[in-house]
Amino acid sequence: MTSRVQLNFACGLYDRMQALQTGEVQPAGIDLNFIDIHHPRDVFDRMVGKLEFDLSELSASEYITRYVAGEKTFVALPVFPSRAFRHGYIAVNEWTVKRPSDLEGKRIGVQLYTMTAAVYQRGLLQQLGLDLSTITWVEGAMEKPGAHGSPSALSPLKPVNIQRNRTAKSLSQMLEDGEIDATIGADLPPCVHSAAHVRRLFPDFKSVEQQYYRDTGVFPIMHLIAIRRDVYEKHPFIATSLYNAFCDAKDLALKRMKFTDALRYMLPWLPxxxxxxxxxxxxxxxxxxxxxxxxxxxxxxxxxxxQSMIEHSVTVDELFLQPRGINWKIS
Known part of the structure; x- marks a missing residue:
């Protein structure tokens, strides 16, 4: 009898991953040790910096930039644990910014310039006519002084005006105090809820994001599943086995979310x-x-x-394992 492969998997405990954590869904031929880590940045730093896991969720931009730079430490599955529209995560100081064009020449706080959320946000702002080269980017943690984790992300290939936040303040406090004009990233600054002069750039962000999706077909992907290449090459069957399990776990979560006889989530208007x-x-x-x-x-x-984060474009298909073509799902 062939022994099952033991794999350590680090990921946030999202609803679409829960059945893998409980064991309700088990990938064929694999004993999956689900390691629940709440903060994605911790997962990324430990995976990229120390190769601490066999597979994990990973920043999509970090995976792609490393792939294009020739670092082939990982292979990826087209499984996306985290995705989010990001219009609603741009906060501004109303004293200096009332519309997207007002961001020209301003100081914008960002947790990490290379983070996927910020890549999408800069992209959509550029589509609205903003000249990104005029911006001074201030990197730091949103809710406390200092850096956002211990990232090992690759730097942009061309000069970008990036400053580290070396003050004793968080980016949120700097925005409230008028030391920066806006923030972008994966989190809203807490001052949005406490300072009258700080607000979202797009107050009706839900409608804006829905229209953006209708116009572009883009629902931004934040994270993908990365597998260490050495692990995959030793056990190539795991790609299909894991993909099928990820699909089954997500399908189960979707089915449970749609069961509204008794609300599973604390969302009164879920139906x-x-x-x-x-x-x-x-x-x-x-x-x-x-x-x-x-x-x-x-x-x-x-x-x-x-944004000069990769030297040349690549095709989507070459970034992902596709051993069974577009649809791997085994019926």
């Missing part, structure tokens, strides 16, 4: 939200696989190239 989501996205708002996500991934690659 109405589900109706709206289905109207916008169709049956599955969170598809895996390359083909359903091609427009989103092509947009990310374009933004990375436009």
């Amino acid at each position: 109405a939200e589900l109706d709206e989501i289905e109207h916008v996205f169709g049956e599955d708002p969170w598809p895996y696989g390359v083909e359903p996500n091609r427009k989103t991934l092509e947009a990310l690659i374009k933004f990375l190239h436009d």
Whole structure:
């Protein structure tokens, strides 16, 4: 009898991953040790810096920039644990910024210039006419002084005006005090909820994001699943086994979310939200696989190239394992 492969998997405990953590879904031929780590930056730093896990969620921009730079330590599955529209995560000081064009020449705080959320946000701001070369970027943690984790991300290939936050303040406090004009990134600064002069750049962000999706077909992907190349090459079957398990776990989460006899989540208007989501996205708002996500991934690659984070463009298909073609799911 062939022994099962033991794999350590680090990821946030998202609803679409929960069945893998509980064991309700088990990948064929694999004993999966699910390591729940709440902060994605901790996962990325430990995976990229120390190769601490066999597979993990990983920043999509970090994977792509390293791949294009010739660092082939990882292979990727077209499974996307985290994705989010990012218009609603741009905060501004109303004293200096009232519309996107007002950001020209300003100081903008960002947790990490190379983070995927910021790549998408800069891309959409550039599409609105903002000249990114005029911006001074201030890197630091949103809610405390100092840096955002211990990242080992590659630097942009061309000079960018990036300053480290060396003050004794968080980016949120700097925004409230008028020392920076805006913030972008994966989190809203707490001062949005406490300072009257700080607000979202797009107050009606939900409508803006829905229109953006209708216009572009892009639902931004933040994280993908990265497998250490040495582990995959030793056990190539794990790609299909894991992909099938990720799909099954997500399908189970979606089924449970749609069961509204007794609300699973503390969202009073969940049934109405589900109706709206289905109207916008169709049956599955969170598809895996390359083909359903091609427009989103092509947009990310374009933004990375436009922002000088990769030297040349690449095709979506070469970034991901596809041993069974577009649809790996075994019926």
